[in-house]
Amino acid sequence: MIPLTQNSPSWHSLAFSKIKPNTVKFSAEGLTIEVRSSSSPLFYKFPETLRLKKLAAEGTLSDLPQLKKGDEESQDLEDVSLRIGLVEPSPEPPSWLNKLLSPQWIKDILSAFPDTGIKKIRFFNLSQRKNPGFFRVNPDTDLIEETVIQKQTTSGKFKIEYAFPSPVPAAALWIQPDGDDTNSNFDLRLKRMEIETEENNH
Numbered sequence: 001m002i003p004l005t006q007n008s009p010s011w012h013s014l015a016f017s018k019i020k021p022n023t024v025k026f027s028a029e030g031l032t033i034e035v036r037s038s039s040s041p042l043f044y045k046f047p048e049t050l051r052l053k054k055l056a057a058e059g060t061l062s063d064l065p066q067l068k069k070g071d072e073e074s075q076d077l078e079d080v081s082l083r084i085g086l087v088e089p090s091p092e093p094p095s096w097l098n099k100l101l102s103p104q105w106i107k108d109i110l111s112a113f114p115d116t117g118i119k120k121i122r123f124f125n126l127s128q129r130k131n132p133g134f135f136r137v138n139p140d141t142d143l144i145e146e147t148v149i150q151k152q153t154t155s156g157k158f159k160i161e162y163a164f165p166s167p168v169p170a171a172a173l174w175i176q177p178d179g180d181d182t183n184s185n186f187d188l189r190l191k192r193m194e195i196e197t198e199e200n201n202h
Contacts, residue, residue, distance in 0.1 A: 002044055002173065002193040004031040012043040012112050017104045019180050030059065030191040035179035039079075041105075043112055044173040049089055051167040054196035055124065057084065057160040063186035064128055064155055065179055078181040081152055082188060083125045084160075085174030090117035106141070113171065118143060122168060126152040126160075155186070167198050 003010075006026045015021040021040035025032045033042065065079035087109075102110070109118065120143060127134070127148040138144035149162045173195075177188045 002195065004190055004193060005029075010045050012045065014041045014043070014105075014108050014112065016040060016108075022177065030189050031175075031193075033175070033177055033188045033190075035177050035188065036185050037179055037183045039176065039178040039180040041085075041109070042175045043087070044175070045112070046171055046173075049169055049171045050195070051198040052086060052164060052170050052195050053167050053198060054163045054194075055084065055160065056162070056192070056194045056196075057082075057190060058158070058192040059188065059190040060157050061152070061155045061186060061188055063184070064152070065184040065186070066182050067128060068182070079178040079184060080125050080127055081177055081186070082158075083123045083146070083174075083176050083178070085121050085123045085176065086168050086170035087113070087118060087172040087174055088120045088122070088169045089113060089171040090119040092117055103141070106143070116171070120145065121174065123147070123174075124149045124162060126150050126158065128153055 023034040
C-alpha cells in the first residue's frame with residue numbers, strides 16, 4: 001500500500017523547466033494533484049528496487065484534459081488524466097557526457113537518483129482516445145515507454161487493476177497528470193494505490 005494521506009521523505013516533487021508545476025496536497029482523503037495548465041513529476045521512492053507484478057489504484061477526476069477535436073494524433077498522449085511510471089534503475093550512473101547531453105528534465109530526475117542511472121521508465125496511462133494495449137516509445141527519448149492500460153472518457157471515479165505481463169523492476173513510482181499542452185484544469189485525487197511484488201504484497 002502506497003501511503004497517500006501525508007507527505008514523507010519517500011515523496012519527491014520535481015518541476016520541468018519552463019512548465020508550471022502541478023500542486024500536490026496530502027490529506028485524510030488521499031493524495032490530490034491540482035492541474036492548472038500545468039505538469040510535473042511526483043515520485044515515490046522505494047527503499048530498494050522491487051519487482052512489481054500488479055498495480056491497483058482508485059480515485060476521482062474532477063475533469064479530463066480538454067483535447068481538441070480532430071487533432072487526436074498530435075495531442076493523444078501529450079496530456080493525460082493519469083500516467084503511472086515505473087522507474088527502472090541502471091547499475092551504472094550515467095557518464096558526464098550523457099548528463100551533459102541530456103535534456104534538463106532528465107537531469108532533474110537523475111538528481112533524485114544520485115547513486116544510480118536510469119535504464120528505463122515505463123508509463124502506464126489512462127487515455128481518453130487510445131484503447132488499452134496501445135504502446136509507443138516516447139518520440140523525445142527512447143528511455144520512456146508508454147502503454148495505455150485503461151480508457152477514461154468521463155470524469156468522476158476510476159479504478160485500475162493491472163497485472164504486468166512479466167515482473168517489472170522499479171526503484172520508484174512516478175505519478176503525473178498533465179494539462180500544460182491543452183491548458184486544461186482538473187484535480188486528480190488518489191484514494192488508494194497498491195503494488196504487488198514477487199516477494200510479497202506492499
